[in-house]
Amino acid sequence: MPFLNVSGATIYFESKGHGPHILLIHAGIADSRMWENEFHSLAKQFHVTRFDLPGFGQSSFTGGTFSYTKLINKLLTHLSINQTHILAASFGGKIALNFVLEHPERCLRLALQSSAIGTWDFSQELQEYDEKEEQLLAQKRFEQAAELNYQTWILRDRNPESLDPKLKKLVIDMQMAAFTRPEPPFSVEEEASMPPIPDRLSQLKLPVLVIIGENDVPDFQNISEFFNQTIVHSEKMVIPNAAHLANLEAPELINQLLISFFHS
Incomplete structure (x- = not known):
């Protein structure tokens, strides 16, 4: 199985398919298995990569200072990918936003499912x-x-x-x-050094698809509306009868939305 060593972590990843590249970043209550359906379905038309964030699935922290942005950069470079689409959920959405804001030249389109935002007045x-x-x-x-x-x-x-x-x-x-995974002490670089995401959203110039489940936590429904109002080129889709991980409850609808969005 493919593993990539980066500063502070060892990362499990897998890639499949041909065509424009899509990077899948999972939620904080999940690992790359949450994208099982999307990974195989999207790979029929795209080159798709999913990976486990360190501390999740088969990826581990190795101690010291760690950077999610540097991880994504190194993974894309390892795969010889110059530009990618990104699909990210919840905590993974926060990671994706930081990456795109730091490296806008590397991302073509961004799909956010129930994305976190960092600083927020939570209920x-x-x-x-x-x-x-x-x-x-x-x-x-x-x-x-x-x-x-x-x-x-x-x-x-x-x-x-x-x-x-x-x-x-x-x-x-x-x-x-x-x-249940034991991890060594580590620190995350971006958390301390980057300005809050809400203050930087107006900088986003790429198309953004905001996906939210109808039954999701109200805080995240509010965040999705904030994204839709603040990001210039954004559209919002509410998934009926679904909660925080809408792709696991409405896979066919999500696939249709993603294929249409990434092919546009």
């Missing part, structure tokens, strides 16, 4: 969620922390029987892989 609901997750992880109650994430981000207030049980199993499995 009481999410503040309480953060506190509860930290408590559970500190107590090494990893299964309960994974269940909390599934209920907060995926199930929401819906009937559990209305969702495919395979969806819950995948999310729990991805979370457990991250929670």
Whole structure:
């Protein structure tokens, strides 16, 4: 399996297909397995690469200072890719935005699914969620922390029987892989040195597709609207009956949107 050593981390990645390149960046409650459908479907028309962020899936931190932007740059260079489209979800969206703002010449189009933004006035609901997750992880109650994430981000207030049980199993499995992985001390370069993303969004000149699930956390619905209002060349699509990882609940609709957007 292909691995790439970068400063502070060892990264697992895989590529497939031919044509214009698309880089897939997963959410913080997932790993590259969340893109299973998109990876194979988009590869019929594009050259697609997915990878695990360090600390997720099969990628690991190796200690010291780490940079997400440098990681993406090195991965693209390793693949001999000068320019790429990017599809990113949640925490991965925040990483993608930082990369595109630092290296606009390397990105053609950007699709953001329930993207995070960094600095934001988060609701009481999410503040309480953060506190509860930290408590559970500190107590090494990893299964309960994974269940909390599934209920907060995926199930929401819906009937559990209305969702495919395979969806819950995948999310729990991805979370457990991250929670139970021992990691050395590390620091992330961009977090301290870059200006806040909201202050830089007006700099984006490339086309941006903003995807949000109808049942997503209200904070992220507000963030998606902020993106749509602030980014000059943006369009917003609301996915019916889906929550934070809409591509796992409406794969066919998401594929249609992505193919149309990246072919434009």
